[in-house]
Amino acid sequence: MPKSYSITLDINRYDPDTRLSWIQTYQVEASGILRFVDVLRRINDEQDPTLAWSSSCEHAQCGSCGIILNGKPLLSCELLVKDAVGQFNTHRFKLRPLTIAPVLRDLVVDLEKAYDRVHKTKPYLIKPVPYQPEGDEYRISPKTLEIYSEATRCINCFCCATACISGYHHFLGPNVTLANMVRLMDPRERAKKERTDILYREDGVYRCHTSKACSFVCPKDIDVSHFLALGKEGRF
Amino acid sequence: MGEALTVDSTLRCDVLIIGAGGAGLRAAAQISEQRPGTKIIALTKVFSPQKSHTTTAQGGMAAVDPKDPVDRSIFHMFDTWKGSDCSADQNVIKKVCEIGWEEVVWLERHGMHFSRTEEGRIAKRPFGGHMLNFGETKALRACYEADRTGKGIMDAVWAESLKYGVKFMGQCIATEILFKEGRCIGAIIFRYPEGRFLAILAKATIIATGGNTKMYLVSSNCRGNTGDGLVLALNAGLPVMDLEAVQFHPTGMVGPGILASEALRGEGAILRNKDEEPFMEHYAPTAKDLAPRDLISRAIIKEIREGRGLFHEGHDAHHVWLDLRHLPKEVHEKKIQEVCSFFKRFVGVDPERDLCPVTPTAHYQMGGIPTNEFGEVQNDTQGIVPGLFACGEVAAASLHGLNRLGTNSLLELITMGRITGERVIEYLKDATDPEEPSPDDHHMVFHQFSTYLHAQGREKYAQIRDKLRDLMMEKVGIFRTENSLLEAIEELRELKERATHIPQGTTSLRANQDLWQVWELNNLITVSMVIAQGALSRKESRGAHFREDYPERRDEFNYHTFAYMPKFGEVTLEKRPVDMSMFEAKGGHYELFDYIKREY
Ligand SMILES: Cc1cc2nc3c(=O)[nH]c(=O)nc-3n(C[C@H](O)[C@H](O)[C@H](O)COP(=O)(O)OP(=O)(O)OC[C@H]3O[C@@H](n4cnc5c(N)ncnc54)[C@H](O)[C@@H]3O)c2cc1C
Ligand code: SF4
Ligand code: SF4
Ligand code: FES
Numbered sequence: 001m002p003k004s005y006s007i008t009l010d011i012n013r014y015d016p017d018t019r020l021s022w023i024q025t026y027q028v029e030a031s032g033i034l035r036f037v038d039v040l041r042r043i044n045d046e047q048d049p050t051l052a053w054s055s056s057c058e059h060a061q062c063g064s065c066g067i068i069l070n071g072k073p074l075l076s077c078e079l080l081v082k083d084a085v086g087q088f089n090t091h092r093f094k095l096r097p098l099t100i101a102p103v104l105r106d107l108v109v110d111l112e113k114a115y116d117r118v119h120k121t122k123p124y125l126i127k128p129v130p131y132q133p134e135g136d137e138y139r140i141s142p143k144t145l146e147i148y149s150e151a152t153r154c155i156n157c158f159c160c161a162t163a164c165i166s167g168y169h170h171f172l173g174p175n176v177t178l179a180n181m182v183r184l185m186d187p188r189e190r191a192k193k194e195r196t197d198i199l200y201r202e203d204g205v206y207r208c209h210t211s212k213a214c215s216f217v218c219p220k221d222i223d224v225s226h227f228l229a230l231g232k233e234g235r236f
Numbered sequence: 237m238g239e240a241l242t243v244d245s246t247l248r249c250d251v252l253i254i255g256a257g258g259a260g261l262r263a264a265a266q267i268s269e270q271r272p273g274t275k276i277i278a279l280t281k282v283f284s285p286q287k288s289h290t291t292t293a294q295g296g297m298a299a300v301d302p303k304d305p306v307d308r309s310i311f312h313m314f315d316t317w318k319g320s321d322c323s324a325d326q327n328v329i330k331k332v333c334e335i336g337w338e339e340v341v342w343l344e345r346h347g348m349h350f351s352r353t354e355e356g357r358i359a360k361r362p363f364g365g366h367m368l369n370f371g372e373t374k375a376l377r378a379c380y381e382a383d384r385t386g387k388g389i390m391d392a393v394w395a396e397s398l399k400y401g402v403k404f405m406g407q408c409i410a411t412e413i414l415f416k417e418g419r420c421i422g423a424i425i426f427r428y429p430e431g432r433f434l435a436i437l438a439k440a441t442i443i444a445t446g447g448n449t450k451m452y453l454v455s456s457n458c459r460g461n462t463g464d465g466l467v468l469a470l471n472a473g474l475p476v477m478d479l480e481a482v483q484f485h486p487t488g489m490v491g492p493g494i495l496a497s498e499a500l501r502g503e504g505a506i507l508r509n510k511d512e513e514p515f516m517e518h519y520a521p522t523a524k525d526l527a528p529r530d531l532i533s534r535a536i537i538k539e540i541r542e543g544r545g546l547f548h549e550g551h552d553a554h555h556v557w558l559d560l561r562h563l564p565k566e567v568h569e570k571k572i573q574e575v576c577s578f579f580k581r582f583v584g585v586d587p588e589r590d591l592c593p594v595t596p597t598a599h600y601q602m603g604g605i606p607t608n609e610f611g612e613v614q615n616d617t618q619g620i621v622p623g624l625f626a627c628g629e630v631a632a633a634s635l636h637g638l639n640r641l642g643t644n645s646l647l648e649l650i651t652m653g654r655i656t657g658e659r660v661i662e663y664l665k666d667a668t669d670p671e672e673p674s675p676d677d678h679h680m681v682f683h684q685f686s687t688y689l690h691a692q693g694r695e696k697y698a699q700i701r702d703k704l705r706d707l708m709m710e711k712v713g714i715f716r717t718e719n720s721l722l723e724a725i726e727e728l729r730e731l732k733e734r735a736t737h738i739p740q741g742t743t744s745l746r747a748n749q750d751l752w753q754v755w756e757l758n759n760l761i762t763v764s765m766v767i768a769q770g771a772l773s774r775k776e777s778r779g780a781h782f783r784e785d786y787p788e789r790r791d792e793f794n795y796h797t798f799a800y801m802p803k804f805g806e807v808t809l810e811k812r813p814v815d816m817s818m819f820e821a822k823g824g825h826y827e828l829f830d831y832i833k834r835e836y
Contacts, residue, residue: 016746049740056289057289057292057458061384062292064287104746108749111406112407115286118284123398124395125346125347131345136303136357149382152349156284188347
């Protein structure tokens with residue numbers, strides 16, 4: 001049988017009706033191969049149905065389940081208990097909601113609001129190149145695609161934005177800037193001027209101090225700061 | 237609490253889209269582009285449309301480029317017909333296959349990052365059941381973006397809808413559709429953050445709520461795939477079609493059931509039993525590991541039943557192996573990067589070095605809200621409901637019949653999304669603004685929610701959820717019998733009753749996850765009942781529906797099952813004929829579109 005662990009979770013709670021916040025401690029006996037979303041579900045099932053948290057795909061593809069665990073923003077659906085114990089070298093975990101949007105209840109933050117910023121960067125092709133004369137797809141060589149395809153893997157989980165040392169008030173944030181970089185590097189986008197205006201605006205890429213915290217926490221292993229550095233250098 | 241539940245505001249729009257996934261937003265984009273200025277509201281349960289379940293689709297989208305030197309869309313039509321075990325509708329097959337490539341180009345033109353060939357063209361890979369020359373050899377037909385094709389599609393339609401000013405509303409559920417004199421005029425919505433109800437009135441409403449296989453113990457679906465859209469229709473007295481056709485994908489990762497895409501086998505991965513024997517050779521000598529999903533799922537269960545499977549102690553589950561060790565490093569790193577990382581993270585095996593444990597997982601609902609070939613919802617086998625449309629996985633036109641081929645679903649979302657959008661544009665031409673419903677209208681959801689909020693039972697949500705999942709997996713799963721189905725129906729009746737007594741941890745309406753989940757659980761039980769009843773009445777085996785007591789396909793069941801269930805448990809069934817227009821037109825190769833044998 002796989003190893004079982006006795007873990008202690010200190011979870012930040014918030015009740016929107018009374019506006020009270022507190023920290024609640026739960027003891028859980030969990031098999032090492034459970035994910036943190038499974039552990040939270042277990043708490044709902046066995047101890048406390050009121051503890052709110054969020055998830056959707058539960059396999060690291062949608063970015064709905066970010067939390068801060070012992071100081072590190074991560075996806076609760078992909079962290080296994082045994083890996084957490086190994087990685088953080090403890091059996092006690094502090095779980096807090098992400099800091100980039102208002103808390104709705106407990107671990108659930110209003111990511112819908114956080115998305116307003118993603119919308120600002122216009123993730124679509126503002127002005128696409130004209131149709132191919134043959135009417136089929138625009139040609140892009142695998143070499144060109146490879147330069148930016150890593151950046152297209154971003155799932156907007158906002159872990160990087162939570163970790164970013166430049167803060168969230170004066171900076172659009174790493175993921176939002178990354179989305180702009182994708183289109184700047186995309187040969188099908190013609191509105192480069194509008195894009196560079198967004199990139200270099202007051203709360204744009206120059207707010208980044210290249211600390212690389214974003215790359216360090218990104219659950220999709222995207223080297224976010226690399227793309228931001230390209231942005232600063234105007235290499236796209 | 238204690239105060240009465242009410243609708244406290246009303247919004248108006250031209251088009252309400254319930255379900256902002258791939259299908260819903262492809263429709264939104266079509267309407268926005270072709271009819272600028274249309275006011276569209278698109279709802280989703282998750283935070284943003286980008287987080288809809290389409291984003292998890294991995295393998296690809298099928299489409300035949302008309303300039304392809306060897307592939308032809310007639311082959312694709314044939315494969316879809318054969319794959320459906322002769323139960324898909326040929327008018328829909330023809331239409332969808334014909335415009336598939338246009339839609340791939342549309343996605344590419346709207347910014348999707350398809351993988352490319354050396355010449356810079358969209359790359360294609362083989363997929364199960366897709367063949368050249370009417371079943372001869374495997375075809376390169378699945379257009380893909382690495383192993384995150386769904387994400388590419390979702391990002392493209394989401395961003396395009398955003399560009400045109402479609403209003404997104406996240407974290408909400410549509411709980412009831414509204415009608416006035418037979419015409420659909422919108423829906424009642426419940427918002428999670430504030431716990432409030434609002435009415436959205438619309439000239440046209442599209443249901444595109446996606447899949448529903450969360451009633452199975454092992455499922456590849458997201459948390460919110462609870463069949464809400466089907467229940468909206470059933471509660472309104474409308475029929476649903478072919479729900480007994482639930483697809484089990486053969487390769488779910490042991491444990492949570494996360495999907496290990498067919499693309500892996502497309503790239504050359506091989507299924508092996510406990511003796512490491514490549515067992516698919518015995519079941520499908522030609523197609524082998526790329527045989528259709530239902531066939532492979534049954535083969536895996538057979539291997540396990542006959543003692544050639546393995547047992548995973550940690551997850552307490554039987555499984556077989558998927559072998560990826562012989563694939564080139566380049567393939568691991570570039571073409572199947574996400575799935576390999578899932579194996580590493582969730583199962584703790586490295587596909588480059590280790591065998592990967594897999595087991596069938598409930599994956600896709602072929603049936604759905606019946607529509608005609610334009611996405612208009614049917615109210616019986618002849619008529620349609622004015623103002624109401626449906627597309628995507630929740631709908632059944634039906635492209636898949638009782639079994640779908642891999643990569644045909646993404647194709648369906650996008651093509652049927654566009655077609656439905658076009659039909660909505662037509663409808664809007666003379667559609668009037670709906671009148672305000674009366675403030676005294678009593679909405680079903682108020683009664684439901686008050687019951688849930690004040691229930692005093694002892695049995696917890698989790699007990700009923702787990703019971704449902706075990707029961708459906710065991711008795712209404714890959715193999716079914718009359719006895720297992722009758723037992724399941726009895727147990728579902730009981731569960732439904734028990735579910736009304738689940739106690740709530742709080743009576744607050746704000747961000748009340750427990751309340752929301754109990755509502756979803758009720759939907760799952762409702763849909764399960766229809767699945768079981770449909771399966772009971774279909775005394776044959778066809779596509780994904782397999783009856784051990786009737787293991788052959790039978791001509792007397794050459795029809796679609798229409799089911800109504802206005803009151804829980806009281807199911808009425810009707811038959812909708814299968815459209816055979818390609819066969820009847822007597823054009824080239826028409827004889828292949830007859831009721832043919834399905835062998836691979
Ligand atoms: C893991 C996985 C991999 C797959 N891979 C492939 C593949 O490679 N190729 C292929 O062809 N198919 C694939 N499929 C199938 C395909 O992805 C799905 O059928 C398809 O994405 C469904 O799209 P949709 O637009 O109908 O629904 P979804 O994308 O699920 O969107 C439904 C939307 O409706 C919302 N919603 C639901 N209920 C309500 C409600 N009550 N009120 C308001 N909103 C609501 C949801 O929040 C969501 O926004 C895969 C499926 C899975 C699960
Ligand atoms: S860049 Fe990485 S961490 Fe940041 S939002 Fe995207 S996926 Fe999440
Ligand atoms: S590198 Fe820039 S964007 Fe990334 S965390 Fe540091 S300051 Fe923030
Ligand atoms: S739930 Fe989708 S990323 Fe965690």
